[in-house]
Amino acid sequence: MAKSRFRVPHTLVLLFGMVVLAWILTLILPAGRFERVENEHGREQVVPGTYARLPDAGRLPPTAILTAVPQGFGAAQEIIFFVFLIGGAFAVLRATGAVDAAIGLLLDRLGGRPILLVVGGVAAFALGSATIGMAEEYIPFVPVLVALFLALGFDTMTAIGVLCIGYGVGYGAALINPFTVLIAQEVAGLPPSSGLGFRLVLLALFFLLGVHHVWGYARRVKADPANSYVADVEVPPGLVVDERPALTGTHVAVLVATAVALVLLVIGIKAWGWYLVEMGALFLGLSVLLALLARMGPTATARTFSAGAAELTTTALLIGFARAIEGVLNAGQVIDTIIWGIAQPLQQLGAPAAAVGMFIVQSMTNFFIPSGSGQAFVTMPVMAPLADLVGVSRQVAVLAYQFGDGFTNILVPTNAVLIGILSIAGIPYDRWLRFVVPFMIKIWVAGSIALVVAVWIGYS
Numbered sequence: 001m002a003k004s005r006f007r008v009p010h011t012l013v014l015l016f017g018m019v020v021l022a023w024i025l026t027l028i029l030p031a032g033r034f035e036r037v038e039n040e041h042g043r044e045q046v047v048p049g050t051y052a053r054l055p056d057a058g059r060l061p062p063t064a065i066l067t068a069v070p071q072g073f074g075a076a077q078e079i080i081f082f083v084f085l086i087g088g089a090f091a092v093l094r095a096t097g098a099v100d101a102a103i104g105l106l107l108d109r110l111g112g113r114p115i116l117l118v119v120g121g122v123a124a125f126a127l128g129s130a131t132i133g134m135a136e137e138y139i140p141f142v143p144v145l146v147a148l149f150l151a152l153g154f155d156t157m158t159a160i161g162v163l164c165i166g167y168g169v170g171y172g173a174a175l176i177n178p179f180t181v182l183i184a185q186e187v188a189g190l191p192p193s194s195g196l197g198f199r200l201v202l203l204a205l206f207f208l209l210g211v212h213h214v215w216g217y218a219r220r221v222k223a224d225p226a227n228s229y230v231a232d233v234e235v236p237p238g239l240v241v242d243e244r245p246a247l248t249g250t251h252v253a254v255l256v257a258t259a260v261a262l263v264l265l266v267i268g269i270k271a272w273g274w275y276l277v278e279m280g281a282l283f284l285g286l287s288v289l290l291a292l293l294a295r296m297g298p299t300a301t302a303r304t305f306s307a308g309a310a311e312l313t314t315t316a317l318l319i320g321f322a323r324a325i326e327g328v329l330n331a332g333q334v335i336d337t338i339i340w341g342i343a344q345p346l347q348q349l350g351a352p353a354a355a356v357g358m359f360i361v362q363s364m365t366n367f368f369i370p371s372g373s374g375q376a377f378v379t380m381p382v383m384a385p386l387a388d389l390v391g392v393s394r395q396v397a398v399l400a401y402q403f404g405d406g407f408t409n410i411l412v413p414t415n416a417v418l419i420g421i422l423s424i425a426g427i428p429y430d431r432w433l434r435f436v437v438p439f440m441i442k443i444w445v446a447g448s449i450a451l452v453v454a455v456w457i458g459y460s
Helices: 011-028 064-075 077-095 098-110 114-132 141-151 156-173 181-188 196-223 249-271 276-293 298-310 313-331 335-348 351-368 372-390 394-410 416-425 429-456
Strands: 036-038 044-046
Touching (some): 011 064, 011 313, 064 077, 077 098, 077 141, 077 298, 114 141, 141 156, 181 372, 249 276, 313 335, 351 372, 394 416, 416 429
């Protein structure tokens, strides 16, 4: 009799199971809350030492498991609609043939030196996250990266490894990330961007660690495709380059327009406060412009755009379910209880151990509060005074927050950006864990050593 093989459930099943688990936690844990005040920027932050139980808080009914899902879609509507617009825009871009022609050109130039593509890709994504806090903005790069690495003889995991490892390293080092380190320093009462030199050194070290991990995997796949973690997973349609047409003047115009749009995207985010709505509008406008440059008819453009958006329906579902997990915990009023509970033991530790303990606490918190800025406003008002008590500088406490928030962004399934990226590339979450967990172990060890060193050198 053949042995039955255990199959990991679909990512949607795993996420729904986590929604159920979140509801169970609301039954087990007591409801509690910190007092919050509004700071000078109009944002709420926790008042240390004010945690109190809420004995009159009601328990969530079982129906909350179901209602949390549509509520999750509502909370994540901007990123969901952005994903649909990205899918449509990329489909139009692919229909012009410019991407396939550009990939062919890159293959001619880099075919014998793929290490340059890995190093350059990880560096670009790390710098984007470390400086201007790019995350959702990377979603448009997924199809291009996947198509390029497949054409080079690698797999989808290598492509997403380059993107996500860079993303995680950048958010972890967070040189001047306005959404994480600058907010955390503000809450902790530190000068903005202070301590930058040490973070620059750490970024270089974490970058090398990331490149080593991705390139090691890529070499194994190149040597034997059977070593791929996604060897038996079908690549989503539209991500494989079957032909490499010659680069024409129209293709060049399309690529220039796309590059200008990406530059405009970066400027808009940095200078004009753009976010998902404006970004989605930009890609919608780009779709129209590309159709005009390629002389695609209105009906053909509409059909292509609709088909591209439809291909990302599963991605949109996963994002909504991921956001539902946080929604259940918020509705049950247990997130503050969890933060308070895991922070208490830190007061009994020495300074180096307390710094590492803060790293662990922030890593755990990122599962429940995947928003970097949201986590800063909830945990830093608690961690900053705690750092004073245990003999750790507040700059070290901010560093522990950065590591905990940034590195686990590429691990926790509650991060809608990660789930969206994996879904677009067709990578099941369990396969991603096989790739990323070994890296996480390395980066957790390296981050812990960095925190101990920071304590020893009096980093402030």
